[in-house]
Amino acid sequence: MTSEQDPSSWISRRRLLGSAGAAGAAGLVAGGAAGAYAAEAAREQPKPLTAVGATAVPFHGKRQAGITTPPQAHCHLVAFDLAPGADRKAAAALLRRWSRTAQQLTAGEAPPDDTGIALDAGPSSLTVTFGFGRTFFGKAGLADQLPEALAPLPDFSSDALDAKRSNGDLWIQIGANDALVAFHALRALQRETGGTVRLRWQMNGFNRTPGATDRPMTTRNLMGQLDGTNNPKPADEDFERRIFVPDRPATGQPAWMAGGSYAVVRRIRMLLDSWDHLSLERQEKVIGRRKSDGAPLSGGTETTPVRLDKVNKDGALAIGGAAHVRVAAPASNQGAAMLRRPFSYHDGFRDDGAPDAGLLFIAWQADPMKGFVPVQRKLDLGDDLSRFLRHEASALFAVPGGCAPGEYVGQALLEG
Amino acid sequence: MTSEQDPSSWISRRRLLGSAGAAGAAGLVAGGAAGAYAAEAAREQPKPLTAVGATAVPFHGKRQAGITTPPQAHCHLVAFDLAPGADRKAAAALLRRWSRTAQQLTAGEAPPDDTGIALDAGPSSLTVTFGFGRTFFGKAGLADQLPEALAPLPDFSSDALDAKRSNGDLWIQIGANDALVAFHALRALQRETGGTVRLRWQMNGFNRTPGATDRPMTTRNLMGQLDGTNNPKPADEDFERRIFVPDRPATGQPAWMAGGSYAVVRRIRMLLDSWDHLSLERQEKVIGRRKSDGAPLSGGTETTPVRLDKVNKDGALAIGGAAHVRVAAPASNQGAAMLRRPFSYHDGFRDDGAPDAGLLFIAWQADPMKGFVPVQRKLDLGDDLSRFLRHEASALFAVPGGCAPGEYVGQALLEG
Numbered sequence: 001m002t003s004e005q006d007p008s009s010w011i012s013r014r015r016l017l018g019s020a021g022a023a024g025a026a027g028l029v030a031g032g033a034a035g036a037y038a039a040e041a042a043r044e045q046p047k048p049l050t051a052v053g054a055t056a057v058p059f060h061g062k063r064q065a066g067i068t069t070p071p072q073a074h075c076h077l078v079a080f081d082l083a084p085g086a087d088r089k090a091a092a093a094l095l096r097r098w099s100r101t102a103q104q105l106t107a108g109e110a111p112p113d114d115t116g117i118a119l120d121a122g123p124s125s126l127t128v129t130f131g132f133g134r135t136f137f138g139k140a141g142l143a144d145q146l147p148e149a150l151a152p153l154p155d156f157s158s159d160a161l162d163a164k165r166s167n168g169d170l171w172i173q174i175g176a177n178d179a180l181v182a183f184h185a186l187r188a189l190q191r192e193t194g195g196t197v198r199l200r201w202q203m204n205g206f207n208r209t210p211g212a213t214d215r216p217m218t219t220r221n222l223m224g225q226l227d228g229t230n231n232p233k234p235a236d237e238d239f240e241r242r243i244f245v246p247d248r249p250a251t252g253q254p255a256w257m258a259g260g261s262y263a264v265v266r267r268i269r270m271l272l273d274s275w276d277h278l279s280l281e282r283q284e285k286v287i288g289r290r291k292s293d294g295a296p297l298s299g300g301t302e303t304t305p306v307r308l309d310k311v312n313k314d315g316a317l318a319i320g321g322a323a324h325v326r327v328a329a330p331a332s333n334q335g336a337a338m339l340r341r342p343f344s345y346h347d348g349f350r351d352d353g354a355p356d357a358g359l360l361f362i363a364w365q366a367d368p369m370k371g372f373v374p375v376q377r378k379l380d381l382g383d384d385l386s387r388f389l390r391h392e393a394s395a396l397f398a399v400p401g402g403c404a405p406g407e408y409v410g411q412a413l414l415e416g
Numbered sequence: 417m418t419s420e421q422d423p424s425s426w427i428s429r430r431r432l433l434g435s436a437g438a439a440g441a442a443g444l445v446a447g448g449a450a451g452a453y454a455a456e457a458a459r460e461q462p463k464p465l466t467a468v469g470a471t472a473v474p475f476h477g478k479r480q481a482g483i484t485t486p487p488q489a490h491c492h493l494v495a496f497d498l499a500p501g502a503d504r505k506a507a508a509a510l511l512r513r514w515s516r517t518a519q520q521l522t523a524g525e526a527p528p529d530d531t532g533i534a535l536d537a538g539p540s541s542l543t544v545t546f547g548f549g550r551t552f553f554g555k556a557g558l559a560d561q562l563p564e565a566l567a568p569l570p571d572f573s574s575d576a577l578d579a580k581r582s583n584g585d586l587w588i589q590i591g592a593n594d595a596l597v598a599f600h601a602l603r604a605l606q607r608e609t610g611g612t613v614r615l616r617w618q619m620n621g622f623n624r625t626p627g628a629t630d631r632p633m634t635t636r637n638l639m640g641q642l643d644g645t646n647n648p649k650p651a652d653e654d655f656e657r658r659i660f661v662p663d664r665p666a667t668g669q670p671a672w673m674a675g676g677s678y679a680v681v682r683r684i685r686m687l688l689d690s691w692d693h694l695s696l697e698r699q700e701k702v703i704g705r706r707k708s709d710g711a712p713l714s715g716g717t718e719t720t721p722v723r724l725d726k727v728n729k730d731g732a733l734a735i736g737g738a739a740h741v742r743v744a745a746p747a748s749n750q751g752a753a754m755l756r757r758p759f760s761y762h763d764g765f766r767d768d769g770a771p772d773a774g775l776l777f778i779a780w781q782a783d784p785m786k787g788f789v790p791v792q793r794k795l796d797l798g799d800d801l802s803r804f805l806r807h808e809a810s811a812l813f814a815v816p817g818g819c820a821p822g823e824y825v826g827q828a829l830l831e832g
Binding site: 047048049050051052053073074113114115116117118119120121122124177178179180181183187191198199202203204206207208209210211212213214215216219220222223224225272276280291292344346347348349353355357 | 463464465466467468469489490529530531532533534535536537538540593594595596597599603607614615618619620622623624625626627628629630631632635636638639640641688692696707708760762763764765769771773
C-alpha cells in the first residue's frame, strides 16, 4: 500500500485544507463563471477553494456550535432511541465517540476507516449539535436529572403529528454548506452508534447557498417570505438570557444544562398550492410584511420595528388583527422570544400531487415555556397563516453546553 | 400599491443582479468567514454575491443548456404525462410557455405572479432542459416522428424498477447552485402546466457546492468515489458526434432532433452499509481506481489513461477482470461512450434502516445503442460493483436541440 493509498494521508490532506481555510478564507476569489464545459486544460487546474468550503466552525467551546452559527445551506436532523439494554454507561461512551468524531469532521479531518465522501472538500462550516429528549432520562437511569423545561409540549389544535417522526431519546443536528460534507458527517456519526441506539427518524433541509444572494442574514422560505427578520439579535441586551441557560442555572434547571439551550423542532408542511393562489396583496396581509423586502406593513424597512398600533388612512390597522407578525410578536406574548434557525425541506410530492415541502422549524430558547410554547399557543388560535401550514412532527431536546478539548458533550449529565 | 410592492420591481431587481453577475463574476471576492452570528452591524451590510449566485447560463442556443454545463449543486428531475384529451397543440402551447418561463428564470428574472422564492438571489447557474419520452409521441399524434433511438431500454438482470418512478411523456431537468433557485424554477414550471399534463414522478439530487473543493471537474458520489473521470471531453475529436445528434441527422434520426441528445436517467440506490464495510483495498479493487485521487490501479494520476493489460509483479492484473472501470471502459465496449452527468440523492432512510441514497445517473449520448445500452449490458453481467447497486427507476428521453429567441424547445417536432 503506497502512502497515497493510506487513509492517514487523506487526513493530512483534509487537515491541510482546513488550515488553509482558516488562514486565507477572506482573501479567496470565487471561481470563474461557468458556461460550457471547461476545456481539457481547465480540468487539470485546481479550482479555488472559497470561504464556502474553507470556513471551519470550532467544535469546542462554551456553547455547542449550530445554534448561533449562521444557518448553513444543508442540514440533516436525526433522532435515535436507546436500544433495549443500553444504559447510562453505553450512552456516555457513545457521546464520547460522537464528540470525538464531530470534532474531527468539523476541523475538516477524516475519522479512521473513513467513507471518503468528504475527501477534497473543506470543512464547509460543518457543525454537529447534540441533544437529549425527555424519554432519554428514564431509560438511562437519569430520571432525577430530567429538566422541568423538557415537559412535553402541549397539544395544539392545528397539530397533525406523526409519532414516528416526533420526539426521540437523542438528537443530532448536522449543518454544512456542502451537501456531501453534511452527508459524510451523518454517515460517520451513524457508524459510531454500534448497538447503543437505533435510528428513529431523519430529515433533510436546506437554505440558500452562501454567495447566491447579497442579502445579509435572513433567508427566504418556500412561501417566498423572508424568515427570521424579527429574531433576537446577539447584540440585544437580553439575548444570552433568552437563548441560553445561565452558567449558574436557576431553580428547575439542572446544573448540567449550564450554557445549554432547548431546541424545539417542528416539521411544518406548507400548503403551497393554496398559498401560491393568493394574490401578493393577500399574502402580505396574512404575514404583515411586504414580500419583496420584508418591511412591515406599518412602514419602514425590513429591520424597522413593527408598529402594531399603526392605522391606515381608511381607519384599518396597517397590520391586521390576525396577521402572523402581530400574533407572533414578543409584544403580543409577554416578551416571549426564541431564536428561530429554520431550514426548508422538499421531499418530492405526495400521493395527492401536493408538494411534500415546508419548513424544518428549529427554535432555540433558554426555556420553551418562555419561548415557543406561549407563541405557538397564540398562533394556534388566531394566526391567519396557520391555515396554510400543517405541523406534522414535533420534538423538544435539551441541548447541553459545549465541551472543552478532551471532554465530550453531555459529560456533566452522564458522569455527573 | 407602492413601486416596491409591485412585482415588476422584483423583475428589475433580479435582472440587475443577473447583469452584474455577467459582468463582474470573475472578480468577486467570496464572503468572509462565518464563526458566530454576525453582529447587528453585519446584518445591515449586504453580503457579496459571488460567482455561485451571479453566474447565468444562457437558455437560448444551438444546444439546450444542462448537458455540457458543469453539474450544479442541486437538481430536480420531474416527469409528466399528458392529461387525457391533451393533444399536440396543447403540448406545443405548454412547451412555448415552459420555454418562455425557463428563459426568464435562467436570466434571473421573475415570471408574472411569481412565488418570490428566488427573490434576492442571482441566477445561480440555473439550467432547464426539456425532453420527450417514447409514450409522448402516440398520445400527441406524432407517432411518425418517434425516433428509433427511443426504443425501450432492454431489461437488465439486476433491474428492480419501479414503474411509477420510471419513464414519462415529458421530462424536465432543473439544475442550479442554490436550492431555493432550483425549487423556485420547479414551482414556476409546474404552475405553467395548466391541465395539459399531470405529474408522474419527481426526484431531487445534489453535487458539491462550488468552492467547497479545489478539485477541478469530478465530484464524489456517496460511495466516496470520484465520478466522471473517464467522461468524454469536449476537446475530444469525436465528442460532438458521440454526444449530440448532428445538424443533418443520419438515417433513423428525425430532422427535429438536430443538435439534440438522448438522456438515460436511472435512479441507482447504493447499498452503502455493505459498501462501507469493505476495506479500502477491496473497494479500490472493485472500482479499479484509488479512492483518494481517482488514479487507475494501473498507475499514474486521475487523468492517466487506464491500462487494462497492466500486470502486477505477482502476475495478477492490476485492474481485475470484473473491476468497474474495466467493464465500463470504451475499450471493452467497441468504443461506446456517454457523457455521465450524475447527481447524488438522499431521501432519508428506508423502513429497513438502510439509507435511501445513491445516484441519479444521467447519461447523454447521440444514440443510446452506442452509449448506455452496450455498457450497461456488460456491467449487468460482470461488474464487481453491481452487487452494491440497485437500479430502481429508469427512463429514456429525446432531448431536442436548443432554441433561438422567439422560438421554443421542441418547436420543430410540435409544428414540423
